[in-house]
Amino acid sequence: MAKILSTTPRADGFRMPAEWEPHSGCWMLWPERSDNWRRGAKPAQHAFAAVASAITEGEPVTVCVSPGQYVIAREMLDPAVRVVEMTSNDSWIRDCGPTFVVSDEGVVRGIDWKFNAWGGLGDGLYFPWDQDDLVGEKVLEYERDDRYAPDFILEGGSIDVDGEGTVLATEECLLNPNRNPNLDRAGIEQMLRDYLNVDSVLWLPKGVHLDETDGHIDNFCRFVAPGEVVLTWTDDTADPQYAISADAFERLASMRDAKGRSLKVHKLHQPRPVLITAEEAADVDHVPGTLPRQAGDRLAASYVNFYIANERIVMPGYDDPRDLPAQQMLADLFPGRRVTVVPGREILLGGGNIHCITQQEPLGKIKRARRAA
């Protein structure tokens, strides 16, 4: 059903909507690999299940699982969650899944980017990533959505759009030679313009300190409305995060978006540093070629890694005094949405958080009509 398109979203009048625009649902992948998730991924599975339950209060959730996990996942997940089979190498659908675009008439299509596990054979986090690279295509096939399939490596977590012509990204990730070495900054900006249908690319140099994704923007700085962003922050000048966030704050203050607006920047204070404990490291299998999880390593904990669902914000909590102020800030920034806090530590131990393990599908009018036919 799904056609592969050789044009671009921009040429066809499609754009990536902001995450706060209405969704038809949310896609997730089920964590399983024991060389990234401790204790055979059981604690992570419970954490993912809690995220799915929270989101399903706002919109339908589909969790994709491997054949061997189907019955197990079906038992562990909320009955309101749909479970389908889909093979993957790990569980970061924000990054290996499709990016959806919509037309003014409400047709939904997908962009099936290439994926190389955050850096390929040199810097990537595991090998192989062949099944992850098929996830975008498969989701679009399941949904019968036509797709663009550019020869371009991009993770969904490395971009953030306002839906009105502006995208935020970090140089640390998008200009990293481990992604698209044949393209320079201008070439990469052109790809973002053509596929996301944006006019302005706002660059920040780096993302969160020690973020193994090479500084994904979705853990660091995101739009919460047109002209407004949240930025992960710390008041501790001795923390390496301080210089990164302070520099970003200064740059953001002088930026204009595609509509000519200056940006209002909300500082979202990070939790205390989160370090892997010896107990947490002990039960992760060690496998050559997969990034090890070692006791004492600092994780890229951030409250910015929340998911915007219909009527809900689902944000990670860290059992930290900063949890409540973060929840309050997001509640103030999204007045139409209840903010649910889900424990994020087990997800963070695998290398990301709630936004990384989710992928929204926008609600399209024409698609609804096609389904009804």
Add this chain to the structure above:
Amino acid sequence: MAKILSTTPRADGFRMPAEWEPHSGCWMLWPERSDNWRRGAKPAQHAFAAVASAITEGEPVTVCVSPGQYVIAREMLDPAVRVVEMTSNDSWIRDCGPTFVVSDEGVVRGIDWKFNAWGGLGDGLYFPWDQDDLVGEKVLEYERDDRYAPDFILEGGSIDVDGEGTVLATEECLLNPNRNPNLDRAGIEQMLRDYLNVDSVLWLPKGVHLDETDGHIDNFCRFVAPGEVVLTWTDDTADPQYAISADAFERLASMRDAKGRSLKVHKLHQPRPVLITAEEAADVDHVPGTLPRQAGDRLAASYVNFYIANERIVMPGYDDPRDLPAQQMLADLFPGRRVTVVPGREILLGGGNIHCITQQEPLGKIKRARRAA
């Protein structure tokens, strides 16, 4: 999304529609196992792909494939066919898949029967069948359809309904102690009444000669309209099929359906006997516990094993002089539908034919509305 219901379709006002009622689509499974399909299932895969292509002219087709076959199947199948991952033990979705029921208001639900590979540990055709038994549940989960899950073994190919209160079945299959040994004839009739929502069960003693399904009705005698059936036939009195078909013809002549109508019986002459050649048997892997495919074995070739799609009939051809008259008879019986003949020998070598590898999903009004919401 999909709820498990503890009531019955009859109690809830749902019924199994006739196959000629409008479909939202057709489900298939991809053949793969080399101990049933010769040459690593390649010839069968081409045959299944041809069936999918023919049906897709009339309605959307979804083919479910194992993870290892996804990319291969996607390449081999018509671009108009949707491919999704689903694990199974073999590829007979008529028998291991769900039976759909509808309400007068157009709500669609499914019946997730139990499945034991046509006879269980004693008489079954292979072991294990655990993944096949999950196919019904999975299809309904993919479609977000609520489901009934009776503790009752039934294959979809062992029943045929007219959509107006009558079901056809064979005693050879449904009363076989290898299916539901704890239920007698009255108990089994009650299950059919409760779940298919029929009033009359019309019994024939046996199905097609040597049919390894224990005489499935869908290879032998099927409704083509209320009050009209086709019956596989031979004029060769020396053929063991003759006595079976002649006996059925006589019984059918004296039957009344649920509406009190007598039945018009159309004799659909079978092709010449189809025997497995030495070449065909040579490239099937021999595995303990799986029914062997041996040179010289006669197969249960029948033209009755056709699929009724929207605007199309897809029937098996056997490179036989009877192909054309069979096609003509079906064209006369289904005046609103074009009859497409697809070579059936490779499917027959695996133990069934086009009806056995397909499962229609009825078009529901409420479901359409729900999808549009």
